[in-house]
Amino acid sequence: SQQGEEDPQALSIQEGENATMNCSYKTSINNLQWYRQNSGRGLVHLILIRSNEREKHSGRLRVTLDTSKKSSSLLITASRAADTASYFCANSGGSNYKLTFGKGTLLTVNP
Amino acid sequence: EAGVVQSPRYKIIEKKQPVAFWCNPISGHNTLYWYLQNLGQGPELLIRYENEEAVDDSQLPKDRFSAERLKGVDSTLKIQPAELGDSAVYLCASSLDLLGQDSYNEQFFGPGTRLTVL
Numbered sequence: 001s002q003q004g005e006e007d008p009q010a011l012s013i014q015e016g017e018n019a020t021m022n023c024s025y026k027t028s029i030n031n032l033q034w035y036r037q038n039s040g041r042g043l044v045h046l047i048l049i050r051s052n053e054r055e056k057h058s059g060r061l062r063v064t065l066d067t068s069k070k071s072s073s074l075l076i077t078a079s080r081a082a083d084t085a086s087y088f089c090a091n092s093g094g095s096n097y098k099l100t101f102g103k104g105t106l107l108t109v110n111p
Numbered sequence: 112e113a114g115v116v117q118s119p120r121y122k123i124i125e126k127k128q129p130v131a132f133w134c135n136p137i138s139g140h141n142t143l144y145w146y147l148q149n150l151g152q153g154p155e156l157l158i159r160y161e162n163e164e165a166v167d168d169s170q171l172p173k174d175r176f177s178a179e180r181l182k183g184v185d186s187t188l189k190i191q192p193a194e195l196g197d198s199a200v201y202l203c204a205s206s207l208d209l210l211g212q213d214s215y216n217e218q219f220f221g222p223g224t225r226l227t228v229l
Binding site for chain 1: 115151
C-alpha cells in the first residue's frame with residue numbers, strides 16, 4: 001500500500017491560473033519530492049524539499065512542507081497547457097531512503 | 112547523454128505466458144530500481160539494486176517475479192507465468208548513490224513498459 005495521498009485527485013484550470021496540489025504522508029521523512037508524469041512518458045523529478053526546510057522555489061514551482069502536519073503542497077504559478085500532467089509526491093524515509101509515492105493529482109490546464 | 116532505456120515499450124501476452132523486460136540505466140549510476148505502476152496509481156517499488164546486489168526486494172512477488180543485474184549495469188525483470196492482474200506499467204529508474212553524502216539521490220525514470228495480459 002502507498003503511504004502518501006494527494007489532494008485533489010483531479011484539477012482543471014485555465015491557462016495563466018495557479019494550481020495548488022496537496023500531499024499528506026504518514027511517517028517521518030528525510031525529504032519529500034514531487035514528480036510529473038505526462039501521458040505515455042516516464043516520471044520526471046521536479047523538486048525536492050528536505051525535512052528541515054519549510055519552503056522551496058524552482059522557477060514557477062513553490063513547495064512547502066509542514067512536518068508537524070505531515071503535509072506538503074506544490075504550487076504552480078502562471079500555468080501553461082504544457083503543465084497538463086499527473087503530479088506525484090514521494091516521500092523518502094528510513095535507512096534505505098526508499099521512495100513511497102502517492103496516487104497523484106491529474107492536472108489539466110485548458111488553453 | 113541518454114536517459115534510462117527500457118524495452119519493449121509495449122507488450123501484450125496471454126495469461127500463463129512468460130515475459131521479460133529490459134532496462135539500461137544511465138551510465139555510471141550504481142543504483143537501479145524496478146517499479147510497478149497500476150492505472151491511476153503512483154509507482155510502487157518492486158526491487159532495488161546497489162550494483163549487483165538486490166538490497167530491497169521485499170515487495171517483489173517471488174513466486175512468479177524474478178530480476179537480475181548480473182554485471183551491475185543493465186537489468187531484466189521477468190514474470191513467469193503472467194496473470195491478468197500483472198497488467199500494468201513497469202518502470203525502471205536509476206540513481207547515483209554516493210556514500211557519505213546527503214541522503215538525497217535523485218532517481219531518473221525510464222519511459223516504462225506497458226504490459227497487457229489477456
